[in-house]
Amino acid sequence: MSEENGSAALDVLHVTEACGGGVRRHLRLLIPALQARGVRCGLFAFGSRDEADFADDLSALAALGCDVSFRHHEGKGLGEYWGSWRALRTLIAARRPRVLHLHAGVAGVLGRCGCRPYPDLRIVYSPHAFAFHPSLPRLRNCAVRGAERLLACNVDAYVFVGRSEIADANLLGLPPERFQLVENGLPDDYCATLLEPAVARYKLEIAPGTIAVGVPCRLVRQKGLGIFLSAFAQVAEKHPAVQVLFCGDGPERDNLQRQAVSLGLSGRVRFLGTVPDLARKLTAFDLAMLPSFYEGLSYVLLECLGAAVPLLVSDILANIPRPEFRECLETFRVGDVGDLALRLDYGLEHLELMRGKAQIGAELIRSEFMLSSQVDKLALLYKRLARKCHGNGAAASIAENEAK
The missing domain is CATH 3.40.50.2000 (Glycogen Phosphorylase B;)
Structure with missing residues:
Protein backbone atom coordinates (compact mmCIF):
# COMPACT_ATOMS: atom_id res chain seq x y z
CA MET A 1 0.00 0.00 0.00
CA SER A 2 2.70 2.49 0.98
CA GLU A 3 4.51 2.27 -2.32
CA GLU A 4 1.55 4.02 -3.98
CA ASN A 5 2.03 7.10 -1.80
CA GLY A 6 4.50 9.92 -2.12
CA SER A 7 7.67 9.65 -0.07
CA ALA A 8 6.31 11.87 2.74
CA ALA A 9 2.73 10.56 2.74
CA LEU A 10 1.20 8.15 5.21
CA ASP A 11 -1.15 5.31 4.48
CA VAL A 12 -2.89 5.62 7.86
CA LEU A 13 -2.73 8.25 10.58
CA HIS A 14 -3.99 6.88 13.91
CA VAL A 15 -5.36 9.44 16.36
CA THR A 16 -6.15 8.96 20.06
CA GLU A 17 -6.61 10.79 23.32
CA ALA A 18 -6.85 7.50 25.23
CA CYS A 19 -3.14 7.05 25.96
CA GLY A 20 -3.60 4.30 28.52
CA GLY A 21 -5.40 1.04 29.18
CA GLY A 22 -6.90 -1.02 26.39
CA VAL A 23 -6.64 1.56 23.61
CA ARG A 24 -2.95 2.00 24.33
CA ARG A 25 -2.53 -1.78 24.19
CA HIS A 26 -4.51 -1.87 20.93
CA LEU A 27 -2.22 0.60 19.18
CA ARG A 28 0.95 -0.88 20.64
CA LEU A 29 0.03 -4.21 19.06
CA LEU A 30 -1.54 -3.06 15.81
CA ILE A 31 0.80 -0.37 14.54
CA PRO A 32 4.00 -2.48 14.48
CA ALA A 33 2.09 -5.34 12.84
CA LEU A 34 0.67 -3.00 10.20
CA GLN A 35 4.09 -1.50 9.56
CA ALA A 36 5.46 -5.01 9.04
CA ARG A 37 2.75 -5.56 6.39
CA GLY A 38 3.89 -2.48 4.47
CA VAL A 39 1.18 -0.15 5.76
CA ARG A 40 2.97 3.08 6.61
CA CYS A 41 1.48 4.42 9.86
CA GLY A 42 1.57 7.60 11.87
CA LEU A 43 0.27 8.26 15.38
CA PHE A 44 -1.02 11.56 16.75
CA ALA A 45 -1.72 11.29 20.49
CA PHE A 46 -2.92 14.10 22.70
CA GLY A 47 -4.45 14.91 26.07
CA SER A 48 -3.57 14.49 29.74
CA ARG A 49 -4.39 10.80 30.29
CA ASP A 50 -1.04 9.40 29.16
CA GLU A 51 0.32 6.74 31.49
CA ALA A 52 3.72 7.25 33.07
CA ASP A 53 5.61 5.15 30.52
CA PHE A 54 3.61 6.11 27.44
CA ALA A 55 6.68 7.89 26.08
CA ASP A 56 8.31 4.44 25.79
CA ASP A 57 5.58 3.43 23.34
CA LEU A 58 6.22 6.50 21.22
CA SER A 59 9.95 5.82 21.15
CA ALA A 60 9.43 2.18 20.17
CA LEU A 61 7.04 3.13 17.37
CA ALA A 62 9.39 5.83 16.10
CA ALA A 63 12.21 3.27 15.96
CA LEU A 64 10.02 1.19 13.62
CA GLY A 65 9.65 4.12 11.24
CA CYS A 66 6.25 5.25 12.48
CA ASP A 67 5.64 9.00 12.34
CA VAL A 68 4.68 9.86 15.96
CA SER A 69 3.76 13.05 17.75
CA PHE A 70 2.23 13.82 21.13
CA ARG A 71 0.58 17.00 22.37
CA HIS A 72 0.22 17.10 26.15
CA HIS A 73 -2.68 18.97 27.72
CA GLU A 74 -1.85 21.00 30.81
CA GLY A 75 -5.53 21.26 31.66
CA LYS A 76 -8.95 20.13 30.47
CA GLY A 77 -10.26 23.40 29.04
CA LEU A 78 -11.70 23.71 25.56
CA GLY A 79 -8.66 25.75 24.57
CA GLU A 80 -6.44 22.69 24.90
CA TYR A 81 -8.68 20.64 22.60
CA TRP A 82 -8.85 23.53 20.13
CA GLY A 83 -5.04 23.53 20.08
CA SER A 84 -4.97 19.76 19.50
CA TRP A 85 -7.53 20.07 16.69
CA ARG A 86 -5.36 22.66 14.98
CA ALA A 87 -2.23 20.52 15.48
CA LEU A 88 -4.03 17.53 13.96
CA ARG A 89 -5.15 19.54 10.94
CA THR A 90 -1.60 20.78 10.41
CA LEU A 91 -0.25 17.24 10.60
CA ILE A 92 -2.86 15.98 8.13
CA ALA A 93 -1.96 18.74 5.68
CA ALA A 94 1.75 17.93 5.97
CA ARG A 95 1.57 14.13 5.75
CA ARG A 96 -1.52 13.67 3.54
CA PRO A 97 -2.65 10.32 4.96
CA ARG A 98 -5.03 8.31 2.83
CA VAL A 99 -6.89 7.05 5.92
CA LEU A 100 -7.50 8.78 9.23
CA HIS A 101 -8.24 6.18 11.93
CA LEU A 102 -9.77 7.69 15.08
CA HIS A 103 -9.59 5.67 18.30
CA ALA A 104 -12.04 6.20 21.22
CA GLY A 105 -14.61 8.89 21.84
CA VAL A 106 -12.60 12.11 22.27
CA ALA A 107 -10.46 11.51 19.18
CA GLY A 108 -13.64 10.46 17.39
CA VAL A 109 -15.15 13.88 18.03
CA LEU A 110 -11.97 15.84 17.34
CA GLY A 111 -11.18 14.08 14.06
CA ARG A 112 -14.71 14.34 12.66
CA CYS A 113 -15.33 18.01 13.44
CA GLY A 114 -15.08 20.38 10.48
CA CYS A 115 -14.95 19.59 6.79
CA ARG A 116 -12.41 17.18 5.39
CA PRO A 117 -9.06 18.83 4.62
CA TYR A 118 -9.14 17.15 1.19
CA PRO A 119 -11.90 15.09 -0.45
CA ASP A 120 -10.04 11.79 -0.87
CA LEU A 121 -9.26 11.43 2.86
CA ARG A 122 -11.10 8.40 4.23
CA ILE A 123 -12.18 8.49 7.91
CA VAL A 124 -12.36 5.33 10.04
CA TYR A 125 -13.69 5.45 13.60
CA SER A 126 -13.23 2.86 16.36
CA PRO A 127 -15.14 3.88 19.51
CA HIS A 128 -13.63 1.09 21.66
CA ALA A 129 -16.98 1.12 23.55
CA PHE A 130 -19.44 3.95 23.15
CA ALA A 131 -19.25 6.09 26.28
CA PHE A 132 -22.90 6.05 27.30
CA HIS A 133 -24.37 3.84 30.01
CA PRO A 134 -27.06 4.05 32.74
CA SER A 135 -24.28 4.25 35.35
CA LEU A 136 -23.10 7.57 33.85
CA PRO A 137 -24.68 11.03 34.32
CA ARG A 138 -27.76 11.55 32.17
CA LEU A 139 -26.50 14.79 30.65
CA ARG A 140 -23.27 13.10 29.55
CA ASN A 141 -25.20 10.22 28.01
CA CYS A 142 -27.36 12.63 26.04
CA ALA A 143 -24.31 14.54 24.84
CA VAL A 144 -22.53 11.37 23.70
CA ARG A 145 -25.59 10.06 21.86
CA GLY A 146 -26.16 13.40 20.17
CA ALA A 147 -22.54 13.77 19.09
CA GLU A 148 -22.37 10.24 17.67
CA ARG A 149 -25.51 10.74 15.60
CA LEU A 150 -24.47 14.20 14.40
CA LEU A 151 -20.96 13.15 13.37
CA ALA A 152 -21.97 9.89 11.66
CA CYS A 153 -22.08 11.71 8.33
CA ASN A 154 -18.30 12.11 8.50
CA VAL A 155 -17.41 8.41 8.86
CA ASP A 156 -16.56 6.13 5.95
CA ALA A 157 -16.22 3.03 8.13
CA TYR A 158 -16.85 2.09 11.74
CA VAL A 159 -14.36 -0.53 12.91
CA PHE A 160 -15.71 -2.33 15.95
CA VAL A 161 -13.40 -4.45 18.11
CA GLY A 162 -16.27 -6.49 19.54
CA ARG A 163 -19.91 -7.36 18.88
CA SER A 164 -21.21 -5.31 21.81
CA GLU A 165 -20.28 -2.13 19.96
CA ILE A 166 -22.47 -3.15 17.03
CA ALA A 167 -25.43 -3.53 19.39
CA ASP A 168 -24.84 -0.01 20.76
CA ALA A 169 -24.36 1.40 17.26
CA ASN A 170 -27.73 -0.04 16.27
CA LEU A 171 -29.33 1.63 19.31
CA LEU A 172 -27.85 4.92 18.14
CA GLY A 173 -29.25 4.42 14.64
CA LEU A 174 -25.84 4.60 12.95
CA PRO A 175 -25.60 3.41 9.31
CA PRO A 176 -25.10 -0.39 9.42
CA GLU A 177 -23.71 -0.52 5.87
CA ARG A 178 -20.57 1.14 7.24
CA PHE A 179 -20.03 -1.34 10.11
CA GLN A 180 -16.95 -3.55 10.08
CA LEU A 181 -16.25 -6.09 12.82
CA VAL A 182 -12.51 -6.56 13.39
CA GLU A 183 -12.23 -8.29 16.75
CA ASN A 184 -9.20 -7.71 18.94
CA GLY A 185 -6.56 -10.42 18.89
CA LEU A 186 -3.37 -11.42 20.68
CA PRO A 187 0.11 -11.89 19.19
CA ASP A 188 0.51 -15.35 17.76
CA ASP A 189 3.38 -16.01 20.19
CA PHE A 369 -8.51 -14.36 18.46
CA MET A 370 -5.07 -13.91 16.94
CA LEU A 371 -3.47 -10.59 15.98
CA SER A 372 -2.47 -11.84 12.52
CA SER A 373 -6.12 -12.27 11.51
CA GLN A 374 -7.03 -8.87 12.95
CA VAL A 375 -4.25 -7.14 11.00
CA ASP A 376 -5.18 -8.93 7.76
CA LYS A 377 -8.75 -7.61 7.97
CA LEU A 378 -7.71 -4.10 8.90
CA ALA A 379 -5.03 -3.80 6.20
CA LEU A 380 -7.54 -4.99 3.58
CA LEU A 381 -10.09 -2.44 4.74
CA TYR A 382 -7.56 0.41 4.58
CA LYS A 383 -6.54 -0.60 1.09
CA ARG A 384 -10.10 -0.72 -0.19
CA LEU A 385 -11.05 2.56 1.42
CA ALA A 386 -8.01 4.28 -0.06
CA ARG A 387 -9.02 3.11 -3.54
CA LYS A 388 -12.63 4.22 -3.17
CA CYS A 389 -12.47 8.00 -3.19
CA HIS A 390 -15.80 8.88 -4.79
CA GLY A 391 -19.49 8.32 -4.20
CA ASN A 392 -20.51 5.31 -2.15
CA GLY A 393 -17.38 3.32 -2.84
CA ALA A 394 -16.42 3.06 0.84
CA ALA A 395 -19.72 1.50 1.82
CA ALA A 396 -19.61 -0.87 -1.15
CA SER A 397 -16.12 -2.06 -0.27
CA ILE A 398 -17.12 -2.78 3.30
CA ALA A 399 -20.17 -4.72 2.22
CA GLU A 400 -18.03 -6.76 -0.17
CA ASN A 401 -15.50 -7.51 2.60
CA GLU A 402 -18.28 -8.51 5.02
CA ALA A 403 -19.78 -10.85 2.44
CA LYS A 404 -16.46 -12.66 2.08
Whole structure:
Protein backbone atom coordinates (compact mmCIF):
# COMPACT_ATOMS: atom_id res chain seq x y z
CA MET A 1 0.00 0.00 0.00
CA SER A 2 2.70 2.49 0.98
CA GLU A 3 4.51 2.27 -2.32
CA GLU A 4 1.55 4.02 -3.98
CA ASN A 5 2.03 7.10 -1.80
CA GLY A 6 4.50 9.92 -2.12
CA SER A 7 7.67 9.65 -0.07
CA ALA A 8 6.31 11.87 2.74
CA ALA A 9 2.73 10.56 2.74
CA LEU A 10 1.20 8.15 5.21
CA ASP A 11 -1.15 5.31 4.48
CA VAL A 12 -2.89 5.62 7.86
CA LEU A 13 -2.73 8.25 10.58
CA HIS A 14 -3.99 6.88 13.91
CA VAL A 15 -5.36 9.44 16.36
CA THR A 16 -6.15 8.96 20.06
CA GLU A 17 -6.61 10.79 23.32
CA ALA A 18 -6.85 7.50 25.23
CA CYS A 19 -3.14 7.05 25.96
CA GLY A 20 -3.60 4.30 28.52
CA GLY A 21 -5.40 1.04 29.18
CA GLY A 22 -6.90 -1.02 26.39
CA VAL A 23 -6.64 1.56 23.61
CA ARG A 24 -2.95 2.00 24.33
CA ARG A 25 -2.53 -1.78 24.19
CA HIS A 26 -4.51 -1.87 20.93
CA LEU A 27 -2.22 0.60 19.18
CA ARG A 28 0.95 -0.88 20.64
CA LEU A 29 0.03 -4.21 19.06
CA LEU A 30 -1.54 -3.06 15.81
CA ILE A 31 0.80 -0.37 14.54
CA PRO A 32 4.00 -2.48 14.48
CA ALA A 33 2.09 -5.34 12.84
CA LEU A 34 0.67 -3.00 10.20
CA GLN A 35 4.09 -1.50 9.56
CA ALA A 36 5.46 -5.01 9.04
CA ARG A 37 2.75 -5.56 6.39
CA GLY A 38 3.89 -2.48 4.47
CA VAL A 39 1.18 -0.15 5.76
CA ARG A 40 2.97 3.08 6.61
CA CYS A 41 1.48 4.42 9.86
CA GLY A 42 1.57 7.60 11.87
CA LEU A 43 0.27 8.26 15.38
CA PHE A 44 -1.02 11.56 16.75
CA ALA A 45 -1.72 11.29 20.49
CA PHE A 46 -2.92 14.10 22.70
CA GLY A 47 -4.45 14.91 26.07
CA SER A 48 -3.57 14.49 29.74
CA ARG A 49 -4.39 10.80 30.29
CA ASP A 50 -1.04 9.40 29.16
CA GLU A 51 0.32 6.74 31.49
CA ALA A 52 3.72 7.25 33.07
CA ASP A 53 5.61 5.15 30.52
CA PHE A 54 3.61 6.11 27.44
CA ALA A 55 6.68 7.89 26.08
CA ASP A 56 8.31 4.44 25.79
CA ASP A 57 5.58 3.43 23.34
CA LEU A 58 6.22 6.50 21.22
CA SER A 59 9.95 5.82 21.15
CA ALA A 60 9.43 2.18 20.17
CA LEU A 61 7.04 3.13 17.37
CA ALA A 62 9.39 5.83 16.10
CA ALA A 63 12.21 3.27 15.96
CA LEU A 64 10.02 1.19 13.62
CA GLY A 65 9.65 4.12 11.24
CA CYS A 66 6.25 5.25 12.48
CA ASP A 67 5.64 9.00 12.34
CA VAL A 68 4.68 9.86 15.96
CA SER A 69 3.76 13.05 17.75
CA PHE A 70 2.23 13.82 21.13
CA ARG A 71 0.58 17.00 22.37
CA HIS A 72 0.22 17.10 26.15
CA HIS A 73 -2.68 18.97 27.72
CA GLU A 74 -1.85 21.00 30.81
CA GLY A 75 -5.53 21.26 31.66
CA LYS A 76 -8.95 20.13 30.47
CA GLY A 77 -10.26 23.40 29.04
CA LEU A 78 -11.70 23.71 25.56
CA GLY A 79 -8.66 25.75 24.57
CA GLU A 80 -6.44 22.69 24.90
CA TYR A 81 -8.68 20.64 22.60
CA TRP A 82 -8.85 23.53 20.13
CA GLY A 83 -5.04 23.53 20.08
CA SER A 84 -4.97 19.76 19.50
CA TRP A 85 -7.53 20.07 16.69
CA ARG A 86 -5.36 22.66 14.98
CA ALA A 87 -2.23 20.52 15.48
CA LEU A 88 -4.03 17.53 13.96
CA ARG A 89 -5.15 19.54 10.94
CA THR A 90 -1.60 20.78 10.41
CA LEU A 91 -0.25 17.24 10.60
CA ILE A 92 -2.86 15.98 8.13
CA ALA A 93 -1.96 18.74 5.68
CA ALA A 94 1.75 17.93 5.97
CA ARG A 95 1.57 14.13 5.75
CA ARG A 96 -1.52 13.67 3.54
CA PRO A 97 -2.65 10.32 4.96
CA ARG A 98 -5.03 8.31 2.83
CA VAL A 99 -6.89 7.05 5.92
CA LEU A 100 -7.50 8.78 9.23
CA HIS A 101 -8.24 6.18 11.93
CA LEU A 102 -9.77 7.69 15.08
CA HIS A 103 -9.59 5.67 18.30
CA ALA A 104 -12.04 6.20 21.22
CA GLY A 105 -14.61 8.89 21.84
CA VAL A 106 -12.60 12.11 22.27
CA ALA A 107 -10.46 11.51 19.18
CA GLY A 108 -13.64 10.46 17.39
CA VAL A 109 -15.15 13.88 18.03
CA LEU A 110 -11.97 15.84 17.34
CA GLY A 111 -11.18 14.08 14.06
CA ARG A 112 -14.71 14.34 12.66
CA CYS A 113 -15.33 18.01 13.44
CA GLY A 114 -15.08 20.38 10.48
CA CYS A 115 -14.95 19.59 6.79
CA ARG A 116 -12.41 17.18 5.39
CA PRO A 117 -9.06 18.83 4.62
CA TYR A 118 -9.14 17.15 1.19
CA PRO A 119 -11.90 15.09 -0.45
CA ASP A 120 -10.04 11.79 -0.87
CA LEU A 121 -9.26 11.43 2.86
CA ARG A 122 -11.10 8.40 4.23
CA ILE A 123 -12.18 8.49 7.91
CA VAL A 124 -12.36 5.33 10.04
CA TYR A 125 -13.69 5.45 13.60
CA SER A 126 -13.23 2.86 16.36
CA PRO A 127 -15.14 3.88 19.51
CA HIS A 128 -13.63 1.09 21.66
CA ALA A 129 -16.98 1.12 23.55
CA PHE A 130 -19.44 3.95 23.15
CA ALA A 131 -19.25 6.09 26.28
CA PHE A 132 -22.90 6.05 27.30
CA HIS A 133 -24.37 3.84 30.01
CA PRO A 134 -27.06 4.05 32.74
CA SER A 135 -24.28 4.25 35.35
CA LEU A 136 -23.10 7.57 33.85
CA PRO A 137 -24.68 11.03 34.32
CA ARG A 138 -27.76 11.55 32.17
CA LEU A 139 -26.50 14.79 30.65
CA ARG A 140 -23.27 13.10 29.55
CA ASN A 141 -25.20 10.22 28.01
CA CYS A 142 -27.36 12.63 26.04
CA ALA A 143 -24.31 14.54 24.84
CA VAL A 144 -22.53 11.37 23.70
CA ARG A 145 -25.59 10.06 21.86
CA GLY A 146 -26.16 13.40 20.17
CA ALA A 147 -22.54 13.77 19.09
CA GLU A 148 -22.37 10.24 17.67
CA ARG A 149 -25.51 10.74 15.60
CA LEU A 150 -24.47 14.20 14.40
CA LEU A 151 -20.96 13.15 13.37
CA ALA A 152 -21.97 9.89 11.66
CA CYS A 153 -22.08 11.71 8.33
CA ASN A 154 -18.30 12.11 8.50
CA VAL A 155 -17.41 8.41 8.86
CA ASP A 156 -16.56 6.13 5.95
CA ALA A 157 -16.22 3.03 8.13
CA TYR A 158 -16.85 2.09 11.74
CA VAL A 159 -14.36 -0.53 12.91
CA PHE A 160 -15.71 -2.33 15.95
CA VAL A 161 -13.40 -4.45 18.11
CA GLY A 162 -16.27 -6.49 19.54
CA ARG A 163 -19.91 -7.36 18.88
CA SER A 164 -21.21 -5.31 21.81
CA GLU A 165 -20.28 -2.13 19.96
CA ILE A 166 -22.47 -3.15 17.03
CA ALA A 167 -25.43 -3.53 19.39
CA ASP A 168 -24.84 -0.01 20.76
CA ALA A 169 -24.36 1.40 17.26
CA ASN A 170 -27.73 -0.04 16.27
CA LEU A 171 -29.33 1.63 19.31
CA LEU A 172 -27.85 4.92 18.14
CA GLY A 173 -29.25 4.42 14.64
CA LEU A 174 -25.84 4.60 12.95
CA PRO A 175 -25.60 3.41 9.31
CA PRO A 176 -25.10 -0.39 9.42
CA GLU A 177 -23.71 -0.52 5.87
CA ARG A 178 -20.57 1.14 7.24
CA PHE A 179 -20.03 -1.34 10.11
CA GLN A 180 -16.95 -3.55 10.08
CA LEU A 181 -16.25 -6.09 12.82
CA VAL A 182 -12.51 -6.56 13.39
CA GLU A 183 -12.23 -8.29 16.75
CA ASN A 184 -9.20 -7.71 18.94
CA GLY A 185 -6.56 -10.42 18.89
CA LEU A 186 -3.37 -11.42 20.68
CA PRO A 187 0.11 -11.89 19.19
CA ASP A 188 0.51 -15.35 17.76
CA ASP A 189 3.38 -16.01 20.19
CA TYR A 190 1.51 -14.69 23.24
CA CYS A 191 1.59 -17.98 25.18
CA ALA A 192 5.34 -18.29 24.67
CA THR A 193 5.87 -14.91 26.38
CA LEU A 194 4.07 -15.85 29.60
CA LEU A 195 6.09 -16.22 32.78
CA GLU A 196 5.89 -19.37 34.85
CA PRO A 197 3.39 -18.84 37.71
CA ALA A 198 6.09 -19.06 40.40
CA VAL A 199 8.21 -16.44 38.62
CA ALA A 200 5.24 -14.14 38.07
CA ARG A 201 4.21 -14.42 41.74
CA TYR A 202 7.75 -13.62 42.84
CA LYS A 203 7.85 -10.50 40.66
CA LEU A 204 4.51 -9.30 42.08
CA GLU A 205 5.67 -10.16 45.64
CA ILE A 206 2.83 -12.59 46.31
CA ALA A 207 3.57 -14.61 49.43
CA PRO A 208 3.43 -18.43 49.36
CA GLY A 209 0.03 -19.78 50.31
CA THR A 210 -1.76 -16.64 49.16
CA ILE A 211 -4.76 -16.94 46.87
CA ALA A 212 -4.18 -14.01 44.52
CA VAL A 213 -7.20 -12.29 42.99
CA GLY A 214 -6.05 -9.93 40.25
CA VAL A 215 -7.95 -6.86 39.07
CA PRO A 216 -5.99 -5.87 35.95
CA CYS A 217 -7.46 -2.65 34.59
CA ARG A 218 -7.44 1.14 34.69
CA LEU A 219 -8.95 2.50 37.90
CA VAL A 220 -11.92 4.36 36.40
CA ARG A 221 -15.66 4.37 37.15
CA GLN A 222 -16.45 2.35 34.05
CA LYS A 223 -14.73 -0.70 35.54
CA GLY A 224 -17.16 -1.19 38.47
CA LEU A 225 -14.35 -1.55 40.99
CA GLY A 226 -16.26 -0.10 43.92
CA ILE A 227 -18.91 -2.78 43.36
CA PHE A 228 -16.20 -5.42 43.55
CA LEU A 229 -14.73 -4.09 46.83
CA SER A 230 -18.18 -4.09 48.42
CA ALA A 231 -18.72 -7.69 47.30
CA PHE A 232 -15.29 -8.81 48.49
CA ALA A 233 -16.02 -7.34 51.94
CA GLN A 234 -18.93 -9.77 52.22
CA VAL A 235 -16.76 -12.87 51.71
CA ALA A 236 -13.30 -11.77 52.90
CA GLU A 237 -13.61 -13.26 56.38
CA LYS A 238 -14.58 -16.65 54.91
CA HIS A 239 -11.46 -16.65 52.68
CA PRO A 240 -8.56 -15.40 54.85
CA ALA A 241 -5.87 -16.52 52.36
CA VAL A 242 -7.20 -14.25 49.60
CA GLN A 243 -5.35 -11.08 48.67
CA VAL A 244 -6.65 -8.66 46.03
CA LEU A 245 -4.15 -6.94 43.71
CA PHE A 246 -5.27 -3.90 41.70
CA CYS A 247 -2.93 -3.71 38.71
CA GLY A 248 -3.45 -0.37 37.08
CA ASP A 249 -3.83 3.30 37.88
CA GLY A 250 -6.37 6.02 37.24
CA PRO A 251 -8.53 8.75 38.74
CA GLU A 252 -10.48 6.39 41.02
CA ARG A 253 -7.43 5.15 42.91
CA ASP A 254 -7.82 7.45 45.93
CA ASN A 255 -11.54 6.71 46.22
CA LEU A 256 -10.93 2.97 46.05
CA GLN A 257 -8.18 3.14 48.67
CA ARG A 258 -10.51 5.04 51.01
CA GLN A 259 -13.28 2.53 50.36
CA ALA A 260 -10.94 -0.37 51.16
CA VAL A 261 -10.03 1.24 54.49
CA SER A 262 -13.66 1.97 55.36
CA LEU A 263 -14.59 -1.67 54.65
CA GLY A 264 -11.75 -2.98 56.81
CA LEU A 265 -9.91 -4.40 53.80
CA SER A 266 -6.71 -2.34 53.88
CA GLY A 267 -4.64 -5.39 54.88
CA ARG A 268 -6.24 -7.55 52.19
CA VAL A 269 -5.94 -5.22 49.17
CA ARG A 270 -2.82 -3.99 47.38
CA PHE A 271 -2.69 -1.18 44.82
CA LEU A 272 0.29 -1.90 42.56
CA GLY A 273 -0.22 0.94 40.06
CA THR A 274 0.76 0.36 36.45
CA VAL A 275 2.60 -2.96 36.25
CA PRO A 276 5.17 -3.19 33.44
CA ASP A 277 4.64 -6.23 31.18
CA LEU A 278 1.49 -7.17 33.09
CA ALA A 279 0.31 -9.39 30.23
CA ARG A 280 3.27 -11.72 30.90
CA LYS A 281 2.56 -11.83 34.65
CA LEU A 282 -1.14 -12.69 34.62
CA THR A 283 -0.16 -16.28 35.44
CA ALA A 284 0.45 -15.07 39.01
CA PHE A 285 -3.30 -14.90 39.65
CA ASP A 286 -5.50 -17.69 40.92
CA LEU A 287 -8.53 -15.70 39.80
CA ALA A 288 -8.98 -12.48 37.80
CA MET A 289 -11.87 -10.01 38.10
CA LEU A 290 -13.41 -7.82 35.37
CA PRO A 291 -16.53 -6.19 36.87
CA SER A 292 -16.98 -3.49 34.19
CA PHE A 293 -20.24 -1.67 33.47
CA TYR A 294 -19.32 -1.40 29.79
CA GLU A 295 -16.39 -2.30 27.51
CA GLY A 296 -15.41 -2.82 23.89
CA LEU A 297 -13.59 -6.15 23.71
CA SER A 298 -11.07 -6.02 26.53
CA TYR A 299 -7.52 -7.16 25.84
CA VAL A 300 -7.27 -8.22 29.48
CA LEU A 301 -10.22 -10.55 28.95
CA LEU A 302 -8.44 -12.17 26.00
CA GLU A 303 -5.07 -12.21 27.77
CA CYS A 304 -6.42 -13.84 30.92
CA LEU A 305 -8.15 -16.52 28.89
CA GLY A 306 -5.09 -16.97 26.69
CA ALA A 307 -3.00 -17.46 29.83
CA ALA A 308 -5.59 -19.93 31.23
CA VAL A 309 -6.31 -17.68 34.22
CA PRO A 310 -9.76 -18.28 35.76
CA LEU A 311 -12.11 -15.32 35.21
CA LEU A 312 -15.14 -13.84 36.95
CA VAL A 313 -16.71 -11.06 34.87
CA SER A 314 -19.83 -8.92 34.65
CA ASP A 315 -22.41 -10.37 32.27
CA ILE A 316 -22.23 -7.53 29.74
CA LEU A 317 -22.15 -8.49 26.07
CA ALA A 318 -18.56 -7.26 25.69
CA ASN A 319 -17.37 -9.88 28.20
CA ILE A 320 -19.28 -12.64 26.39
CA PRO A 321 -18.59 -11.72 22.74
CA ARG A 322 -19.58 -15.19 21.58
CA PRO A 323 -21.85 -17.80 23.23
CA GLU A 324 -18.94 -20.23 23.65
CA PHE A 325 -17.32 -17.82 26.13
CA ARG A 326 -19.86 -18.97 28.72
CA GLU A 327 -18.00 -22.27 28.84
CA CYS A 328 -14.74 -20.47 29.69
CA LEU A 329 -15.61 -18.18 32.59
CA GLU A 330 -18.07 -17.31 35.37
CA THR A 331 -20.34 -14.27 35.26
CA PHE A 332 -22.40 -12.14 37.66
CA ARG A 333 -25.19 -9.64 37.08
CA VAL A 334 -23.55 -6.33 36.23
CA GLY A 335 -23.67 -3.84 39.11
CA ASP A 336 -25.20 -6.36 41.56
CA VAL A 337 -23.08 -6.50 44.74
CA GLY A 338 -24.97 -9.46 46.21
CA ASP A 339 -24.69 -11.59 43.08
CA LEU A 340 -21.03 -10.72 42.68
CA ALA A 341 -20.35 -11.74 46.31
CA LEU A 342 -22.16 -15.03 45.71
CA ARG A 343 -20.25 -15.81 42.50
CA LEU A 344 -16.93 -14.73 44.02
CA ASP A 345 -17.48 -17.07 46.94
CA TYR A 346 -18.32 -19.87 44.50
CA GLY A 347 -15.24 -19.21 42.39
CA LEU A 348 -12.90 -19.23 45.39
CA GLU A 349 -14.47 -22.46 46.65
CA HIS A 350 -14.14 -24.15 43.25
CA LEU A 351 -10.81 -22.95 41.86
CA GLU A 352 -10.04 -26.28 40.20
CA LEU A 353 -13.31 -26.15 38.28
CA MET A 354 -12.52 -22.55 37.31
CA ARG A 355 -9.08 -23.60 36.06
CA GLY A 356 -10.69 -26.25 33.87
CA LYS A 357 -12.92 -23.62 32.29
CA ALA A 358 -9.91 -21.38 31.76
CA GLN A 359 -8.15 -24.12 29.80
CA ILE A 360 -11.10 -24.23 27.41
CA GLY A 361 -10.74 -20.47 27.07
CA ALA A 362 -7.05 -20.73 26.20
CA GLU A 363 -7.85 -23.05 23.29
CA LEU A 364 -10.57 -20.71 22.05
CA ILE A 365 -8.25 -17.69 22.07
CA ARG A 366 -5.51 -19.55 20.18
CA SER A 367 -7.93 -20.60 17.45
CA GLU A 368 -10.14 -17.52 17.07
CA PHE A 369 -8.51 -14.36 18.46
CA MET A 370 -5.07 -13.91 16.94
CA LEU A 371 -3.47 -10.59 15.98
CA SER A 372 -2.47 -11.84 12.52
CA SER A 373 -6.12 -12.27 11.51
CA GLN A 374 -7.03 -8.87 12.95
CA VAL A 375 -4.25 -7.14 11.00
CA ASP A 376 -5.18 -8.93 7.76
CA LYS A 377 -8.75 -7.61 7.97
CA LEU A 378 -7.71 -4.10 8.90
CA ALA A 379 -5.03 -3.80 6.20
CA LEU A 380 -7.54 -4.99 3.58
CA LEU A 381 -10.09 -2.44 4.74
CA TYR A 382 -7.56 0.41 4.58
CA LYS A 383 -6.54 -0.60 1.09
CA ARG A 384 -10.10 -0.72 -0.19
CA LEU A 385 -11.05 2.56 1.42
CA ALA A 386 -8.01 4.28 -0.06
CA ARG A 387 -9.02 3.11 -3.54
CA LYS A 388 -12.63 4.22 -3.17
CA CYS A 389 -12.47 8.00 -3.19
CA HIS A 390 -15.80 8.88 -4.79
CA GLY A 391 -19.49 8.32 -4.20
CA ASN A 392 -20.51 5.31 -2.15
CA GLY A 393 -17.38 3.32 -2.84
CA ALA A 394 -16.42 3.06 0.84
CA ALA A 395 -19.72 1.50 1.82
CA ALA A 396 -19.61 -0.87 -1.15
CA SER A 397 -16.12 -2.06 -0.27
CA ILE A 398 -17.12 -2.78 3.30
CA ALA A 399 -20.17 -4.72 2.22
CA GLU A 400 -18.03 -6.76 -0.17
CA ASN A 401 -15.50 -7.51 2.60
CA GLU A 402 -18.28 -8.51 5.02
CA ALA A 403 -19.78 -10.85 2.44
CA LYS A 404 -16.46 -12.66 2.08
